[in-house]
Amino acid sequence: MTDHILWGATLLEGFDTSGGPILHENAGILIRDGLVAALGPLDSLRAQSPEAVVEGGAGFAVTPGFVNAHHHVGLTPLQLGSPDHPLELWFASRLALRDVDLELDTLYSAFEMIESGVTTVQHLHSRAPGSPEAVLAAADKVIGAYRMIGMRASYSMALRDQNRLVYEADRDFVARVPEALRPALVAYFERFTLALPEQVTIFDELLRRHGGGDRIRVQIAPANLHWLSDTALETAAHLAERTGLPVHMHVLETPYQKAYAVKRSGGSALAYLDRFGLLGPQFTIGHGVWMSEADIALAAERGVCVCHNCSSNFRLKSGVAPVNRFLAEAIPVALGIDEAGINDDRDMLQEMRLALRVHREPGIDSAHPSPAQVLRMATEHGARTTPFAGQIGRLSPGMAADCVVFDWRAVTWPYQDDALGFVDVLVQRAKARSVHSVMVGGEWIYRDGRFVKVDREAVLAEIAERLSRPRTQAEIERMGLARDVMPHVRSFYEGYLDGMGDDPHYRTSGRL
Ligand SMILES: [Zn+2]
Structure with a gap:
């Protein structure tokens, strides 16, 4: 398989042990056989794999999927x-x-x-x-x-x-x-x-x-x-x-x-x-x-x-x-x-x-x-939390090349002050429409706003067609069951919480 280099103005590799983001500027990943083979400045990646197809660019940011x-x-x-x-x-x-x-x-x-x-x-x-x-x-x-x-x-x-x-x-x-x-x-x-x-x-x-x-x-x-x-x-x-x-x-x-x-x-x-x-x-x-x-x-x-x-x-x-x-x-x-x-x-x-x-939580020094x-x-x-633990979730060498490419110009247009760091801006301002491309295991599955392997409009049209058909007998019967059983479910829980005294973890407002 051909090597690929994917780079951006900012690359988020992952987080350090104290939870700080590991960011690289004008950097990318070298992708080989679906994995991150190397990470670093574009020039050094090119030197490691001169034949690699280079993708991304200065207008993009790359994060783990x-x-x-x-x-x-x-x-x-x-x-x-x-x-x-x-x-x-x-x-x-x-x-x-x-x-x-x-x-x-x-x-x-x-x-x-x-x-x-x-x-x-x-x-x-x-x-x-x-x-x-x-x-x-x-x-x-x-x-x-x-x-x-x-x-x-x-x-x-x-x-x-x-x-x-x-x-x-x-x-x-x-x-x-x-x-x-x-x-x-x-x-x-x-x-x-x-x-x-x-x-x-x-x-x-x-x-x-x-x-x-x-x-x-x-x-x-x-x-x-x-x-x-x-x-x-x-x-x-x-x-x-x-x-x-x-x-x-x-x-x-x-x-x-x-x-x-x-x-x-x-x-x-x-x-x-x-x-x-x-x-x-x-x-x-x-x-x-x-x-x-x-x-x-x-x-x-x-x-x-x-x-x-x-x-x-x-x-x-x-x-x-x-x-x-x-x-x-x-x-x-x-x-x-x-x-x-x-x-x-x-x-x-x-x-x-x-x-x-x-x-x-309310308060000047409260937690959040x-x-x-x-x-x-x-x-x-x-x-x-998944069976892929240790293989996904960051873009360090050896991890799967699962990543998101953001159109960073779209995220920050027309202005974003640099007093706020990359992660602050990404989490608070990035919208789905600024997700340019998505890669799983080194393969593009969403590219420039389009799904690569499945025709979305055809799938939606198929769903629309099937659900435009009249309800089946089984569906009609279940609707009736849902309606008829609801009062009995409701009555089952009457008094169920009696005796539970809860002091909330968060104080969001006060009544006294
Ligand atoms: Zn659930």
Whole structure:
């Protein structure tokens, strides 16, 4: 393969051990076999590889590709008909969503991610109905879409074996609803009731097919404490030990989940997971909004990562994660856009800005994340939560050539004072429209504002055509089920939070 040199007026290599950005001026990377072979001034790279194709230029800036460390679906629940609800009601509301072809669906959000600089996604596939064969076929559709567009993806199929609609056993919830509603509810549960050994078989098959991939890898995703029996938690811990793969788990996303953990274990969700040996540097907490001070101390002690899903926490009324406390304890924090960001899309630059601004506690000397910390979340720390850890997230020699090329003139036009450093300007001003090109493993997948390998307009037209067809009978029945079951889901949570006395991590306003 021909060597390439990619250079810009500014190159962000990554971050040093104290979190400071490592910047190079008028510098680039020499790319060989998909990896960064060398880094430095343009002249020295040319001397090392005189035949190399030189790309980039003085009007550009080059950064490591971003990692969206928590992602589920393509077309958003809102697009498909479910308004935002608190998570616990949202599960029911989302029963009504239309069926979308998984390849088209995955491409839809991949477009949005890539055009905002995302090169790697942690795809958490929450549920696929049917037999093990059907579940594997669904996984292959998602993975196939990432292969098609050229994105790097860590794929997981959620492990869960109980409490599928509310935080109690399916059969107990069925018993709460009127008799007329029971057959439809039971039929729904039966579509998603694979036994634990079958789920392990699916995981092993996914690992066999994709575990050693260059751009696609697999990881373990126990869905959330309430969704896993003790046996399932033991199974997840065993899989992690057997494979050495990272684990990503929704934990303490909402106050109801905090209350659930108390009801189940008499204590905190995190302390309970620790009993199963799950917590360690390979473990990432998705959300972690309701972590107590003791949880944060335990997470720091065990070396776990947290994935901060800022937009999602706002949209579903989950609360504000104590990110300032995580950072104070040196817990690596990744960023995830989850189902969709604050604008109902997957714009990583915007998500970074939201994370930057949300944790500004009032007070002259109060804590808040810096732009450099946020950019590190979106690169190196996100990378750390995936099976590509140590291979992506920075542009040092030996790392994968996953990078974003910004049209820096567009970012700074018509003026940007140089009193502010590169990272400050990038995180606070760069928009998706100033992302010029995106490279994964040395290959351009987005170039000068166009997708190289997939025709975006054709995919969108196909989605539009398919969803313009009338709803299927199954979709109509699920809409009815969503509507009919909602009051019973709502009543299940009445009084659920009684007795929970919370003293917030952040003081955002005062009433006395
Ligand atoms: Zn999630």
